[in-house]
Amino acid sequence: xxxxxxxxxxxxxxxxxxxxxxxxxxxxxxxxxxxxxxxxxxxxxxxxxxxxxxxxxxxxxxxxxxxxxxxxxxxxxxxxxxxxxxxxxxxxxxxxxxxxxxxxxxxxxxxxxxxxxxxxxxxxxxxxxxxxxxxxxxxxxxxxxxxxxxxxxxxxxxxxxxxxxxxxxxxxxxxxxxxxxxxxxxxxxxxxxxxxxxxxxxxxxxxxxxxxxxxxxxxxxxxxxxxxxxxxxxxxxxxxxxxxxxxxxx
Amino acid sequence: xxxxxxxxxxxxxxxxxxxxxxxxxxxxxxxxxxxxxxxxxxxxxxxxxxxxxxxxxxxxxxxxxxxxxxxxxxxxxxxxxxxxxxxxxxxxxxxxxxxxxxxxxxxxxxxxxxxxxxxxxxxxxxxxxxxxxxxxxxxxxxxxxxxxxxxxxxxxxxxxxxxxxxxxxxxxxxxxxxxxxxxxxxxxxxxxxxxxxxxxxxxxxxxxxxxxxxxxxxxxxxxxxxxxxxxxxxxxxxxxxxxxxxxxxx
Numbered sequence: 001x002x003x004x005x006x007x008x009x010x011x012x013x014x015x016x017x018x019x020x021x022x023x024x025x026x027x028x029x030x031x032x033x034x035x036x037x038x039x040x041x042x043x044x045x046x047x048x049x050x051x052x053x054x055x056x057x058x059x060x061x062x063x064x065x066x067x068x069x070x071x072x073x074x075x076x077x078x079x080x081x082x083x084x085x086x087x088x089x090x091x092x093x094x095x096x097x098x099x100x101x102x103x104x105x106x107x108x109x110x111x112x113x114x115x116x117x118x119x120x121x122x123x124x125x126x127x128x129x130x131x132x133x134x135x136x137x138x139x140x141x142x143x144x145x146x147x148x149x150x151x152x153x154x155x156x157x158x159x160x161x162x163x164x165x166x167x168x169x170x171x172x173x174x175x176x177x178x179x180x181x182x183x184x185x186x187x188x189x190x191x192x193x194x195x196x197x198x199x200x201x202x203x204x205x206x207x208x209x210x211x212x213x214x215x216x217x218x219x220x221x222x223x224x225x226x227x228x229x230x231x232x233x234x235x236x237x238x239x240x241x242x243x244x245x246x247x248x249x250x
Numbered sequence: 251x252x253x254x255x256x257x258x259x260x261x262x263x264x265x266x267x268x269x270x271x272x273x274x275x276x277x278x279x280x281x282x283x284x285x286x287x288x289x290x291x292x293x294x295x296x297x298x299x300x301x302x303x304x305x306x307x308x309x310x311x312x313x314x315x316x317x318x319x320x321x322x323x324x325x326x327x328x329x330x331x332x333x334x335x336x337x338x339x340x341x342x343x344x345x346x347x348x349x350x351x352x353x354x355x356x357x358x359x360x361x362x363x364x365x366x367x368x369x370x371x372x373x374x375x376x377x378x379x380x381x382x383x384x385x386x387x388x389x390x391x392x393x394x395x396x397x398x399x400x401x402x403x404x405x406x407x408x409x410x411x412x413x414x415x416x417x418x419x420x421x422x423x424x425x426x427x428x429x430x431x432x433x434x435x436x437x438x439x440x441x442x443x444x445x446x447x448x449x450x451x452x453x454x455x456x457x458x459x460x461x462x463x464x465x466x467x468x469x470x471x472x473x474x475x476x477x478x479x480x481x482x483x484x485x486x487x488x489x490x491x492x493x494x495x496x497x498x499x500x
Contacts, residue, residue: 019457022295024286025474026459031300036274037422045272047307050281050298053457057297080438081458082445112438120441139469155460163374165277178275187360188330191370195332207269207303209276210405221388 009228010043010173013065017052017076017086018154029156030075037163042172043071053077058089066093066149071165071170076154078143080120086151087144091128094146101127104142111140137161153243174228176205179237183244186210187221193243194223201236203227259478260293260423267299267308267326267336268404270482279406287413292422294319303327308339317401321420322414326404328393330370332336336401338395341378343416344396351377354392362391387411410453424478426455429487433494436460438469443493444473453477 020026031048038045046069051057058077065072077086092097094101104125105117112121115198124141127133134150136158143152143162152162183190187210198206204227213220223240227233263282270276281298288295296319301307308327315322327336341348347438354365354375362371374391379381384400386408391403393412402412425436433440437460454477463470473490477483 006284016298018458018477019455020474021281022285022298023289023426023428024282024284024295025430027282030270032277035272038469039273045274046302048266048272048300050295051299079458079460080441080469082441082448083457115267116438118438118442120445121438123441124438142468155462157462168260176273178273180275187375188368188371191332191373192368195370196334199415207333208329212405212407217292224270226269226273 001028002198008027010071010171011046011069012038012047012071012073013069015058015061015065015072015074016048017053017054017074018050018126019083021050022052030154030159033156033160034073034075034163037167041167041170042175043170044173046177047189049119053083053085055085055089055092057091058086062090062093062149066147068197072149074149074151078124078141078151078153080123084123087126087128090146090149090151093149094130096129096146098128098240100125101131101133103127103133104144107133107135107140107142119160120131122205134162135165136230137165144200176226176228177230177233178224178226179233181223181225181237181240182225182243183247184218185221185247186219190221190223190243190247194240197236197239197243201227201232203229203238204232206240207234259328260321260368260421261319262288262293262321262323263297263299263319264295265308265311265315265322265324266298266404267302267303268300269333271300272302280404280409283406283410284325284413287417289426291417293420294326294423294427303333303335304462304465305335305339305342305437308336312340312343312399316397320398322399323402324399325409326485328374328391328401328403330373332494334373337376337378340396340399340401343399344378344380346379346396348378350375351381353377353381353383354394355382357390357392357486385415387415393414408491411428426476426478427480427483427484428474428476431473431487431490431494432476433471433473433497434468435494435497436469440471440473440493443489443497447486447489449457450489451477451482453479454482456490466475 011131131144131146138158207224225237253296381396410434457473475487
């Protein structure tokens with residue numbers, strides 16, 4: 001992925017923090033959304049890790065990934081309950097202190113009456129030293145950014161608002177463009193000419209995704225050509241489309 | 251997750267191999283299924299990584315995870331096209347050779363006429379030295395198991411068949427049981443008594459999952475108690491249910 005023109009790309013990893021996803025109780029809805037939005041704006045999502053609500057695991061994932069990618073996003077674990085340990089884990093990963101942040105506390109008070117701002121809710125204003133806040137238009141409790149790590153909520157509606165709030169301030173690369181060509185063929189029947197095209201266009205990324213068409217029960221293949229350069233995308237895409245046509249004519 | 255009684259547990263990690271998931275084009279459907287099935291049978295899924303179709307990334311993920319967990323499952327990248335590099339990557343991770351396996355070739359011939367078994371399709375019979383095969387009742391091309399690593403297809407229907415084929419031969423622990431209690435309350439209003447219960451039952455795992463109820467637009471909370479011991483589950487679950495009742499009565 002992006003190997004061919006990786007040097008100029010802006011990259012990201014995502015850490016999903018959540019026992020509930022690993023146990024299968026909750027089906028994650030954030031990975032697909034974040035993957036799409038980052039691709040749209042020209043940030044290449046290169047790796048996702050789903051880890052448990054365990055401090056050592058969160059710290060290890062963040063420290064491994066923040067060295068390797070331009071940005072690391074996290075989702076989950078920033079609420080008011082005992083199992084919300086993301087902010088403390090991020091502070092530990094960076095080796096900095098953490099305390100109630102007056103700016104975050106003021107944001108909470110826009111939504112929560114002062115009498116309801118109990119000790120548990122005040123935990124949502126605990127922000128690692130040196131972090132900037134990521135606003136949350138839905139329920140006010142902010143995310144934050146420290147270094148290249150961006151910490152967001154796990155509730156999809158809130159996460160999406162935070163992502164839109166932070167995207168404008170991030171560095172972007174040339175967006176990866178893509179073109180999908182449907183082949184009414186099993187991938188094994190077109191694999192050889194497809195490989196030849198992939199070798200002819202080494203700077204494009206060509207993927208082959210077989211699926212079973214529920215309408216007629218047959219296995220078909222989506223061929224996806226990706227490139228940052230529109231001329232390259234067109235040339236490689238046309239080559240694939242022509243190959244698919246020829247294969248259909250037998 | 252499972253920290254309290256982790257010593258007796260059987261653990262797993264999952265590596266999802268797929269550019270198409272990282273680009274957002276395809277929404278993964280395998281993680282949730284595998285998480286549920288492993289939980290059912292008593293294998294704790296502890297980490298998931300989604301990596302690109304890049305050999306170095308696949309090798310690094312497999313080698314990092316196979317040291318740490320009882321089993322590592324992979325999905326994706328075992329088809330006939332140029333971008334299917336999982337089998338070669340796994341062979342490299344284990345430092346073993348790889349070639350067309352006569353058993354796997356025979357399986358392919360149950361489904362594919364010999365004249366259609368072209369060079370591309372024969373790639374699906376390339377199996378690392380020393381691996382055992384995982385049968386595929388859907389389209390025959392097998393997965394495989396080498397050491398504690400189990401390699402499966404990415405197409406959900408085929409992956410599911412392979413998972414069911416391999417599960418009977420795996421070691422299992424005591425299944426993690428769970429009980430979900432719905433609180434018609436924001437989690438910030440019940441966080442303090444919930445923390446007290448979590449501290450009273452350190453061997454249970456108690457999670458709090460806020461969500462917005464689309465029916466009435468209100469934020470509510472699912473409280474999930476998990477334990478391997480049924481008596482512990484009942485005691486901790488009853489404590490949470492009683493707390494939720496008391497909170498509702500104000």
